Amino acid sequence: MTVHFSETNEDLSPFFDPIFEAQYVQHFQADKPKKQKKQLQFVMKDDADQILAAASCQQLYQMLKIEDLAVDPALQHQKLGSQLLDYIKDYASSHNLLTLILTTRSYQAKDFYLKQGFSIYGQLADVPFEGVTTYYFVYKV
Template sequence: MKISQSNTQADSKYIREQLIAYNRGKLPKELLTDKETINFNVYNDMNKMVAGLTSTMFWGRVHVDFLWVDEKVRHQGYGSELLQKIEAYARDKNCTMIHLDTFSFQAPNFYLKNGYEIFGKIEDSPKGYDQYFLSKKLK
């Protein structure tokens, strides 16, 4: 046996596929749905995207990968509307929770105001900032 460094897409894909196969063998059948990407976007009158949310649904839950709102239209409710859209979508698909992460220089208070709860925190990472992990149970 030997350990070697590899930065190829093929190796990354193989490792990912092996872990997914292992996980599928451990989970109950009702959780074994295909991974789905769900995005919602906000466009202005000139059809320019000014906000968007990307997410991934798997195992009966949704992970918000990215939520971005252009600085020119912040504090107008678009971020909350995007969260409401993904929450409604997740409920329709019988998901039980949504989770995400954010940094102290981003928007932890925004997510708290939208009903998310902090379940984890990494302090001083990156240096001088904290990373928060939040979730919201869906009913």
């Protein structure tokens, strides 16, 4: 057999889904729950409708991954990030989510997330490039 490799933009879920479904059924002896995946955006604005802080998240089953979270640089150190994270934690709790996860880099907000009750469950040096450490955080709702 000759094999060929290529990059693709095609949807590969018809290949992956039956494989992962069979693994789930074999392990749990039950049908895999329907994939519950959705993109969520949380925004904090002022009275003039200007964005002060925002977070882009992805919910998968009972987990919420905070992909991006930022506060306007001119407004940092005014507890806006803490307020936004509290809002996200409340959302997670009221929607029966169990876990929040996120990553941050050594030049970003490691200490901030520790103060917010997140725990580091992993770190990789020189990721995504030399001289930077990426930290992996978890928060149990």
